[in-house]
Amino acid sequence: MPDLDDELMQQCQQGNMEAFDLIVRRNRVPLVNFIARLLGDPNSAEDLAQETFVRMFKAIKRYKSGAAKFSTWMYHIASNLCKNELRNRGRRGRFFVDNVTTESSSGPEPIEEDLIATAPAHVSLQPVNQLEQKEREHAVQSAISELPERYRLPLILRDLQELSYEEISETLTLPLGTTKSRINRARLMLKDKLRSFVESS
Template sequence: MQTQQEHCRDVHAKDLPDAALAQQATSGDKQAFELLVRRYQVPLFNFIYRLMGDSEESSDLLQEVFLRFYTSLPSLHANKPFKPWLFQVAHNCCIDALRQRRKHIVPFSQIETEGDDDDLSLLDAIPDDALSIEDMIAHHDLQKALQEAIYTLPIKFRAVVTLRYTSNLRFSDIGRILNMPEQTAKTYFNRAKVLLRKSLSADILALR
């Protein structure tokens, strides 16, 4: 049976910031590691699922992420932001899995210089007179349609949108996770919103 002292310690540990728990985990504290796992298993699964589109595969990849987290503990830097690092691990796992599906994945180092002008001119031609993406997300009836639309986005856009909406990350953190400048992450996000508006236009009209 848990003592009062142990209970108070557990409550205190749950309130600790990520950096403190990560530091304790690197020192061999299993409870700190387990708390971080519980804290991030849902947002990480949501992120992975929106990239992969398969719940069983997403569960397997989630375990892979936590395994990489555990094996990285000895080399984890205390001054490195934990949440962006963990989502970067998840993103890398997803990219590895997508490559194994033999799908063509454009390296993020090339995204900044290849095809941007053509993509921009194409997206600029799409009218922007629909509801905002924020309004779409707030509307319960469009939740499923929005998730499906996000999955149809190119992987470079899908990752940015997912990190922004489901993980509430800043663009500076998103850029760090995806190895791209902050401004590039913002650009992809805005282009993705245009594509989502187009994809969901029929659903929007049905609500009017």
């Protein structure tokens, strides 16, 4: 299936700047959601999303159609901006998107248990299905925000933004096995956090 955003970027390269407005309208909401979940700060998400689009616009001439999926390129830019934002804030937690020797490059296959529903506006988890919807969403967001960034980022890209493992690997410049291993670990950590939340409720 043709990638509409990729086609729009090609139109931009041919001088049709109105195509970029459509790119922004199509991607603003998922991008803002991604940044908000990653930073745990909805107030900064809109500004960083806008900066992401600015960076994308400036890079129109360098965009290579077919080299990677448009979404991979967009989230790569956004994740780097988020990394810089966290560093500027002087937070203790930082992104660790480079490879680490403690994780196998072949890695175990991720657990294919959907801990997070992929619809951005509706998050549902089996461990907390007795909670009201708003409480459930709050519990999920709180649990995600407590994950170390090296696990939080690939988890969000996979289970909320619905990128494939290959796309996440390319976005984060990680070996595919490491990507799968981190998502696997993140799901287990999230499940434990949500189980503790339910037991304490």
